Amino acid sequence: MKNESGHWAICPNCQGRGKRGRRIRKKVRLLYQRQLGEFEKMKGAGPSPVRPTAHLELCLNCLGSGLIPAVARTIANQENYPHIAIIGGGIGGVALAVACLHRGIPFTLYERDSGFDVRSQGYGLTLQQASKAIEGFGIFGLEAGVISTRHVVHTTAGKVVGEWGMRKWMHSGSKKSPKRTNVHIARQSLRLALLEQLGGVNAVAWGHQLVDFKECEGEGVDLRFQVSGEIKQAKADLVVGADGIRSVVRSILIGDESPLRYLGCVVILGICALADLDGIQSDLLDSATVFQTANGNERIYIMPYAADSVMWQLSFPMAENDAKVLSAKGAQALKDEACRRTPWHDPIPQILAATPLARVSGYPVYDRELLTAEDLEKGAKATLIGDAAHPMSPFKGQGANQALLDALALARAISKGCWSSSQWRDVGVRASVLTEFETEMLARSAIKVEGSAEAAEFLHSDIVLYEGDEPRGRSRS
Numbered sequence: 001m002k003n004e005s006g007h008w009a010i011c012p013n014c015q016g017r018g019k020r021g022r023r024i025r026k027k028v029r030l031l032y033q034r035q036l037g038e039f040e041k042m043k044g045a046g047p048s049p050v051r052p053t054a055h056l057e058l059c060l061n062c063l064g065s066g067l068i069p070a071v072a073r074t075i076a077n078q079e080n081y082p083h084i085a086i087i088g089g090g091i092g093g094v095a096l097a098v099a100c101l102h103r104g105i106p107f108t109l110y111e112r113d114s115g116f117d118v119r120s121q122g123y124g125l126t127l128q129q130a131s132k133a134i135e136g137f138g139i140f141g142l143e144a145g146v147i148s149t150r151h152v153v154h155t156t157a158g159k160v161v162g163e164w165g166m167r168k169w170m171h172s173g174s175k176k177s178p179k180r181t182n183v184h185i186a187r188q189s190l191r192l193a194l195l196e197q198l199g200g201v202n203a204v205a206w207g208h209q210l211v212d213f214k215e216c217e218g219e220g221v222d223l224r225f226q227v228s229g230e231i232k233q234a235k236a237d238l239v240v241g242a243d244g245i246r247s248v249v250r251s252i253l254i255g256d257e258s259p260l261r262y263l264g265c266v267v268i269l270g271i272c273a274l275a276d277l278d279g280i281q282s283d284l285l286d287s288a289t290v291f292q293t294a295n296g297n298e299r300i301y302i303m304p305y306a307a308d309s310v311m312w313q314l315s316f317p318m319a320e321n322d323a324k325v326l327s328a329k330g331a332q333a334l335k336d337e338a339c340r341r342t343p344w345h346d347p348i349p350q351i352l353a354a355t356p357l358a359r360v361s362g363y364p365v366y367d368r369e370l371l372t373a374e375d376l377e378k379g380a381k382a383t384l385i386g387d388a389a390h391p392m393s394p395f396k397g398q399g400a401n402q403a404l405l406d407a408l409a410l411a412r413a414i415s416k417g418c419w420s421s422s423q424w425r426d427v428g429v430r431a432s433v434l435t436e437f438e439t440e441m442l443a444r445s446a447i448k449v450e451g452s453a454e455a456a457e458f459l460h461s462d463i464v465l466y467e468g469d470e471p472r473g474r475s476r477s
Contacts, residue, residue, distance in 0.1 A: 003138075008069065010074075013060075016102075032049055074104045081421075084106065084107040089109055090243075096411060097109040098197040099407050114207045124185065124304075148289060155465065161467045211231065220235055250389075265456055266326060266365065268361075289304075315456075383437070385407060392448060392452040
């Protein structure tokens with residue numbers, strides 16, 4: 001969708017949801033009315049009839065984004081909507097800020113780092129479900145993104161045991177077609193694209209480390225931050241923890257009842273420029289191919305990072321203490337370990353050897369036990385999104401996708417549930433917004449958390465080596 005102004009507003013036809021309810025058929029409506037009448041005659045005896053709901057369909061006015069071009073930035077509706085304190089300026093937090101901006105929801109985005117580039121923000125991301133949902137943030141094209149059209153699985157000797165993707169389907173004459181494309185992008189590139197929607201990095205309250213927050217009866221939430229060695233206070237109507245796997249908001253909200261859970265393996269990551277592979281000829285390095293190689297214990301996954309570079313991710317089982325020690329030794333030890341474990345087919349050894357130490361890191365892999373609705377209900381004016389709510393292993397590539405979906409879902413829920421200022425102020429933001437949002441988020445993310453935990457096991461077993469042209473683990477357990 002072309003937009004010369006760069007500004008967006010919610011679509012009036014679907015109220016920013018991207019979908020519209022179909023008209024309920026007359027037959028169904030009349031049946032419900034008849035059942036309701038009989039129920040009332042029986043003075044409530046027996047089960048009450050269920051009100052029919054309309055099936056949702058794509059909104060043709062906004063083509064599913066929930067947004068339309070606007071001549072100017074949407075003005076925050078301070079009267080109708082609660083003021084949101086977003087804690088954490090990573091992908092999920094910035095995405096929520098953008099979604100709120102376009103919907104006129106007032107917010108302040110707080111980040112503990114002193115600036116955009118102060119701390120590493122990870123490596124590459126693969127947008128799967130979120131490759132379409134990203135349009136709900138006013139982003140209709142990612143210039144820094146790379147689309148993969150082929151995925152190949154090898155044995156360590158280089159034998160292909162699986163291949164899929166658009167090129168495979170087109171060549172085979174299969175009628176299969178992908179529902180979406182996978183877009184690979186550097187985390188910082190996506191973060192910057194989102195920040196540009198906000199007007200740049202100055203839209204973030206940098207250097208704000210949350211100390212604590214306290215919900216006040218009928219008066220919102222009091223927050224305390226440490227800023228340049230001083231304690232500063234702020235107010236909000238709703239606190240959203242988007243502050244990662246070691247979330248301060250989560251700790252304050254539900255305590256330490258759900259500690260980190262080690263998934264039994266360590267990950268070593270690196271980024272290698274294609275220019276540093278001079279003389280290496282391989283169709284795997286065409287900037288549109290994802291490939292992985294495994295032996296039943298170690299597994300390496302290599303994907304486009306940008307048009308001129310690749311990212312590799314080596315993972316293998318290791319005792320937790322050993323994984324912590326290896327990670328703490330730094331880049332040289334991590335690279336040496338990776339090279340020692342992967343004397344495999346070309347171009348894997350060459351990629352690892354050419355990766356500069358500054359682009360190598362590693363860490364033990366953790367997630368947490370799944371949250372319950374009861375956990376989140378401890379906060380009447382607070383909730384969690386992204387890794388703060390549902391951290392997971394990187395092996396399904398779902399962390400950033402779920403954070404983006406969380407952010408969009410929460411902004412849409414606020415827009416829908418707080419259209420009248422009196423509504424949420426009278427019954428509370430939990431009843432108006434949070435309960436419904438969290439129910440959907442927990443159900444959706446639970447599947448991904450469980451799947452990524454399972455992947456941490458089966459990707460380092462013989463399952464990954466079975467021959468079949470489909471993603472590993474889809475049909476085997």
